[in-house]
Amino acid sequence: MEPAVPVSYYSKSNGNHEHDDIIDWFENACENAGHVQTQTLRQILQLNYGVEYLKKWFGEQRDNLNIQNMDACALESLFTSTVPLASHADLDPYIQRIADGDKAPLLTQQPITTLSLSSGTTDGRQKYVPFTGHSAQTTLQIFRLAAAYRSRVYPIREGGRILELIYSSKQFKTKGGLATGTATTHYFASQEFKIKQEKTKSFTCSPEEVISSGDYKQSNYCHLLLGLFFSNQVEFITSTFAYSIVQAFSTFEEQWQELCNDIREGTLSPRINIPEMREAVLEIISPNPSLASKIEGCCQELQNLDWCGLISRLWPNAKYVYSIMTGSMQHYLKKLRHYAGELPLVSADYGSTESWIGVNVDPHLPPENVTFAVVPTFSYYEFIPLYRQKEDYHSAIDDFIEDKPVPLSHVKLGQQYEIVLTTFTGLYRYRLGDVVEVAGFHKGTPKLNFVCRRKLILTVNIDKNTEKDLQLVVERGSQLLSKAGVELVDFTSHADIANQPGHYIIYWEIKGEVEEQVLSECCREMDASFVDHGYVVSRKTNSIGPLELCIVETGTFTKILDYFIGNGAAMSQFKTPRCTSNQVILRILNVCTIKRVYSIAYG
Template identity: 25%
Template sequence: MLLLLLPLLLLLLLPLAVLWRQRAPGPGPSWLASLQHRVACGALCWAAAWQQWRLEQSTLHAGLRQQQALSRCLKRARGPPSPLTGSTDMTTFRNHLPLTEASQAPEEESGEQLLPPASKQHPGEASLQATLLGLAALNQAYPAALARGSTACVTPTSPWPHPLPWPWRALRRAGPPGAKDPRALLLEALRSPGLRALEAGTAAELLDVLSGLEADGEELAEALAAGNPGAPLPARAAELREALEQGPRGLALRLWPELQVVVTLDAGGQGEAVAALEALWCHGLAFFSPAYAASGGVVGLSLWPEQPAGLYLLPPGAPVTELLPVPAGGQEGAATTVLLAEAQQGQEYELVVTDQASLTRCRLGDVVRVAGAYNQCPVVRFIGRRGQALSVRGEDIGEDVFSEALGRAVGQWPGAKLLDHVCVESSILDSSGGSAAPHYEVFVALRGVRNLSEENRDKLDRCLQEASPGYKSLRFRGSVGPARVHLVGPGAFGALREALAASPAAPFPPEMPRVLRHRRLARLLQGRVMS
């Protein structure tokens, strides 16, 4: 009965809340805030239950749901009539629409975009479902995280794919009005020692914030003590100084002793930042991502906060999603795509989505491995991106292979902890002047190391040879030179992310590249090399 009355209660409270905000722009009385929060929690339960029922029905009949999504896609497609008009047969659809690659500009000097355009595939439907189900899953696993005043977001972007409509805004912690500065958001969070959940747009953004917290700790402590902004908090400033003196490991729990979970939105290239945060600043905390976003759109739902991170359900519906089998050895083939219900456990696939605006079947480049099933839909792990493979002589070292080799090499560098890295093929920087064999230029950000010896640099090349027989063969013949490793200073990767986000075509969340193919971005890091 309560679930049936909730929508009516929301309709009655909405005019009251709007009227109160118009008359009193400042914070409302505690009883009204408490009432709004209770209504928001009840509404979340009702809306999440409805979304869960819809998800259950669609995943039980994944093939039918994808056929319906295809039919809607064809009806809404703009442009002249196609041979598919009036047909919703999947085989005809695939035969008439060949696969296309996500567009990428060859060089930024041409004036073209640096990144593929953000996907506009039904952003409201998929992202709202991910947000509501993600909030419900978070509430079930960590009930205190949604209590009043228990959550703070320390980045201008939110990890929740869809902006929360009324009344669910009452579940979020209110930050400084109109704040877009991470420093102001961090100060607001520091004023509240009782936080249970810490949010950031992505793990890489949180890494930048917490690194900046260490670098600017004294300034932040002075601002807290002086009450800039808000009331002076000298005791809290002293706690901040004391927490920073003990180093980065476990810093978040020292600042917020009741903290339980860190919420970020997952996207390509975020795994390294998560690993660094788990090992240092956020040691001892759980991580949760409500969804996986690729090329600006939600493609995977996370429903299991209590499970190991990185498992996502590929839901049926819009956009039409297909899976292209990845051949053994990574060789390109003429394989045919399969639908979600046809995915095989243990198999690797590349995601293909249909853009309804131009009616094109686009290969996103994101590669997944099927780890299980939820009804008729696959549960996957994202393992890499085709566009982030290295190849100066056709060796084709994938993103996951290179990252694993780099991780093994860093593990052999005493005291080092990897924070970030990117690779550049030598032809981009032309560092050899054309006289040496092509090779990789690797830029790394490390914790605990200020200098890299030549012996340690060589360990990466040896690990790469162990990981890739093709690379080892080319190195043996001298066709490829040894990888060159450069240690960059603090803030270098933060500056790179700012440059990437400044692109008009940058999607959200911004996928962290592991291979740079644009000279200006590569030189940005080259100018910050310290060893």
């Protein structure tokens, strides 16, 4: 899955020695990636060898093992033959005991005082994941490394600022008293983040009170206000996910006049009612009538252009837009390019709540072509080779035949794999569920192309369609929508098996007016675009019914966002669920549906 924490470390100049040093370190690690990986595994086992989970598998032989002096190949062989592959369900009983206050070394020798909570928007439920000091350190390290590579392509000015649209959420305590919240929230509360803020305070538009308010709508308003106030100093715009940037500027279209008034008067809208945030923002801004008039003039022109080029017009010195733009974020690229104008879009790095994985070493490439060079010191990685059962028809990800996992040094160009992680934070041979393809190599470490989540999301009977399958189908249908001058704002889906035959429902929120005939054509095009063999056969035999396309009213997906935020998710980690069985979300979607169309008989 895509990264769970945002960018927070920035370059000062193209000749920064610190950037050269961290790139040199990474290049050396990549040259000897296989050896570095074995040493990483050795360090993890030395650190955590006596924990309960590993004792379960090593048994009595653990007392006779000398991990420090064991041959590298023998160590890898012993580990992979003794410790089984695991899912989150296998580790969850141990994590739950930690959450309930068990102080014994269950997964790590390092005390776990914090648990990260996944967003739950990928597979429908939130999961606890151990978060330690190592998690924050690797987060800071990958930010520094990514910033160093970006600075070679897009150097930024000394003293420049960043419009950083980041949002913390509230932490809560488990039964055992452990702080729990999203990975972003933990990072913002960490000592590493505080040190970063102190060292680069002059670079960030928003103070800590805005980032950590816990109310993303109020934070967003203040981010935009301060970003405009420092508009000539802003070097780039960033957020964790592309969705957050699109959402922010969609809101800007409605609030720009109020923002201009605050800049003109040096005031703050009454919509900001958190005292600490009001005080912090009012200490920064001051009346600036000329800037307000300039922004007003730009906005009046941009309105006539449907806000095309908004970012490049309002932030004239910005070099690029930086965010996660792969996976489920690909849908937002079109709108993001619309807002960015001619500014480059730079894809951020690859990781998950469980571990960081790879860095974008080619920031000049468009997001569609981005790959991620694996950082061999962060975790010990294994890769499960995936092969299609038949070559003569499309097979879904869950139809793939698996081979035995291989170490990082044995992966092959062009091969698809599922990633397996062994981390310093207590996850052992953990199946992440991400499918990647080896697109090349950086020195001796693979460069990965994110393909999709392995979890199958749409199924009625023998049909199996993934998020990537759905994305391709929606793209085909939305092309007809675009020809009619209408924008697809967002989408999700549901496999309805309450009535027989079961069928797929795709929910669209659109911007603009469109005839029902066009929607019917979109629906038929999508139905015909599913190429999964099981779906094609089932549609021909009517064991799956016609595709249903539901058009929902404006603002429906914002209501879904509000639902997730209200249940503990952070704006900086939110991803629209591309398929859902959540009854609350389905109720929102169905209540907000204003039009339904169906595809015709299949084949």
